[in-house]
Structure formats: C-alpha cells, structure tokens
Amino acid sequence: MRTFYGVELNNRLLLGTAQYPSPAILAEAVRAAGVEVVTVSLRRESAEQRDGQAFWRLIRELGVRVLPNTAGCHTVKEAVTTAQMAREVFDTPWIKLEVIGEDDSLQPDLFGLVEAAAILTAEGFQVFPYTTEDLVAAGRLLDAGCEVLMPWGAPIGSGLGLNNLYGLRSLRAHFPDVPLVVDAGIGLPSHAAAAMELGYDAVLLNTAVAKAGDPAAMAAAFSEAVAAGRKARAADPMEPRDMAAPSTPVLGKAFLG
C-alpha cells in the first residue's frame, strides 16, 4: 500500500484553497468533495487586517489536514526559509516544495528542487516535491529523501490536463512503489480520472474547482472522477487494440441472408 509518509487517505483528491469567490464557497467545496487534504500558503500578515488569522480559523473548522506550499519561491534559500516558517505556523512536517525556474510555464527548477529537498529532508521535513515527469530528477529527489513525487500534468493554472501521457506513464512504471500525485494543470474531472487510471495515487488541483461556475459541484465531480479512476485502475483495464473485435458472440447467429 502506497501511503503519504505513513498517512492513508481515503479521498485521493487534494484541493487547493486559493482563488475561490469567497471563504464560504471554499468551505462548501471542501465539504462537497469530502476532501481530506488541502494546500495552503504563507504571506505577509498585516497587524491591522489579520486576514491570515481569519483564514486559519476557517481551515481549522474544516478539520482537514494541511499541506503548506512554498509557492512563488524561485531560490533554494527562499523555499527552505518558507518551509521552515510553514512548519512552525501550520505545525506539520509536510511541505509541498515548489522552486520555480521559469515564469511563463511556472516550470520547477529541478536542480534547485533537489537541493532544497535534501536540505529539508535533513531537517526532518516530509517533502512533497512539485516536479516534472523527468525520470532522472525523480531519482535524485528520491535519493534526497523524498517519499512522494508530484509531477505536473500541465503548467499550473492552465487546465490543459495530462500533457505528457508517455512521461507520466513511464514515471509510474519506473517507480512502482513510490506514491505519485499529479499536481497542476488539471482542468476537467476526466483529466483527473485519467491520472488515476494511469496508476497515480492522488490528484492535486485548485483552479479547475475554484474558477468553475459552481465550485462545490465541480469539487464533488472531481472527487467522483478520482474515485472512479482509482477503482478502474484496481480493476485492471483491458489492453487497447487497433482492430475491432465483436463483443456479441457470432456463434449461433441465425442465417437470414
């Protein structure tokens, strides 16, 4: 059984908490999907506004596990410091490690990612690295102590789905024992189902739910798609073939010609 640093999740949809029309709608989406893990972040707090305090109360009320991220960090130092701050604020060793290398695609800087992952693992963090489907980087991240990998489906917020099916499939095949999460780029429940059918262990998404016309309904749809994809994977799907093969037996067919 592949777990997330020893944690078993029934619901394999991990949901981001940003960009919802209101905190109430975020809460509704989390509840509608029965989500067990949400991603959160850190930003400068104003002593007057105290927005962060209100947000934290909301998350506590939802009773979900949090996966803090290092979103927006471009250097190893920034990402490591952010992770250290996140651990104190959220009181969890979990960290979704992002080290952004390129601004148009928000592609991870794999070199910085490996370096930061090694530092954080040594400090006792349980790192969920936001990576690509690159096999060599995946190996290095595992060597650095990561026990979960989170390759992108497509660039963050693009909603393009699974851009590199071959890459995702080979990552799954190369690391059969490693928990894998498709993180980012998912636009539709069918994309999420496809990721699970490939044998991925979970799907992490945010924009596709937050920016839907009805976020709660979309969250529920994603949750069902993830569950369906997981069930299908466990049921061992048929192999595709190029030629037709009649599903109705020909034997015993009446001669009516």
Add this chain to the structure above:
Amino acid sequence: MRIVLNGKAREVREARLDALLEELGYAGAKVATAVNGDFIARNLRERTRLNDGDRVEVIAPMQGG
C-alpha cells in the same frame, strides 16, 4: 529605530523581536518570523535583537494551491 517590516520602512521602539511583535499589534496571532531572510523560530524571538535597517518579515496562513 528604523526597520523594514514586510517590505515597508517603519519606525519602531522595541529592539527585541518578541516585544516588537507586541508593539506592532501581532499579539496572539499565528505568525512566523524571519529577520534578514533567515527564519527565527518562536522560541528564539526573545533572544533576537534587532538593528537599524533590519528586514523583518511577519507571515501568516494564506490561501494556496
């Protein structure tokens, strides 16, 4: 003393990080701190003295993906 708090220059009285947080109105808030880019854990705030021109970051939970 003049520090840079969350990117903005600001005149403050207290030179100890824990006292500074009180002065600025963060008492009881769930925040983490960094000084000049280095994380300062909660239990080290008391021992952290600030100097003129220091960059202090006070951060809190926020929505994220």
